[in-house]
Amino acid sequence: xxxxxxxxxxxxxxxxxxxxxxxxxxxxxxxxxxxxxxxxxxxxxxxxxxxxxxxxxxxxxxxxxxxxxxxxxxxxxxxxxxxxxxxxxxxxxxxxxxxxxxxxxxxxxxxxxxxxxx
Amino acid sequence: xxxxxxxxxxxxxxxxxxxxxxxxxxxxxxxxxxxxxxxxxxxxxxxxxxxxxxxxxxxxxxxxxxxxxxxxxxxxxxxxxxxxxxxxxxxxxxxxxxxxxxxxxxxxx
Numbered sequence: 001x002x003x004x005x006x007x008x009x010x011x012x013x014x015x016x017x018x019x020x021x022x023x024x025x026x027x028x029x030x031x032x033x034x035x036x037x038x039x040x041x042x043x044x045x046x047x048x049x050x051x052x053x054x055x056x057x058x059x060x061x062x063x064x065x066x067x068x069x070x071x072x073x074x075x076x077x078x079x080x081x082x083x084x085x086x087x088x089x090x091x092x093x094x095x096x097x098x099x100x101x102x103x104x105x106x107x108x109x110x111x112x113x114x115x116x117x118x
Numbered sequence: 119x120x121x122x123x124x125x126x127x128x129x130x131x132x133x134x135x136x137x138x139x140x141x142x143x144x145x146x147x148x149x150x151x152x153x154x155x156x157x158x159x160x161x162x163x164x165x166x167x168x169x170x171x172x173x174x175x176x177x178x179x180x181x182x183x184x185x186x187x188x189x190x191x192x193x194x195x196x197x198x199x200x201x202x203x204x205x206x207x208x209x210x211x212x213x214x215x216x217x218x219x220x221x222x223x224x225x226x227x
Contacts (some may be wrong), residue, residue: 034214043206043217044161093160107215109160 002028004096006110013084014118021079021113023094029074030096034107035067038091050077084117091115120145122209124218132226135197139221141207142189151183151190152215154206161206164192197225 003026013019023033031052036044048069049057056069068080077096081088091114095107122143131137143151150168154161165174167183167190174181178197183190194201202225208215 043219044208045217046214049214108163109154112160 002026002096002108004030004094004108004110006092006094006113008113009111010114010116012116012118015085016083019081019084019115021081021092021094021115023077023079023096023110025075025096025108028096030077031074032097033071033077034095034097035069035077035079036093036095038093038112044093047079081115084115086117089115089117120209120211120216122207122216122218124205124207124221126221127219128222128224130224130226131197133197133199135225136193136195137197137223139192139194139205139207139223140189141191141218143207143209143216143218144188145209145211145216147212148185149210149212152208152210153181153190153192154208156204156206156220164205194223199225199227201225 005024005026007022011019033050035047037047038044046059047062047067050069050071052071052074058064066082068082071077091112093109093112095109097107125140129137150166152166153164155164165181167174167181170183170185178195181192192205202223204220204222206220207218
């Protein structure tokens, strides 16, 4: 299957700082990537849909000014958590939809990034 | 609003037992239902189901979809300790995947 990477896998930061998380599709082009957040013992919640070359679409309740998404190329999307606070501590997971094979229903997940804000 | 509900939320069995995990859904413009296994990291894909009544099988795991009753089951036979994980059901509508809460499965030796 297709491979999606995320970097970093772990980040600890002080409250008020900004954190950037990268999501890359390694062996396919992804016009659409998705960003999820997962709190402990809860399921994945979609935060936003990232479209290459255009603005991201945010889910209801997700602050677009706090969670900045950039999808500048067909293989890279970034999520920046601006002015992070302890309540932003979570597991952030990206996924990518394979453009080449047209398997639109199957998304490939990255390994996730654990963010801890002190 | 699209909704996916999994049951049970938690299940503890002994190695060798057979388990059945349930997923029911309400989704506008249903496209497909997917099962994922999540251990310590991100989910790994198990099955994608689009048609009713056609069983998908992979080793000891199998799954089937009922689009009339709006549910799916995931069966695991002869369970092993390595099957311990959270099993997520997700349904795709027009654009996005909607995930259920997951079933935390624990297999005791």
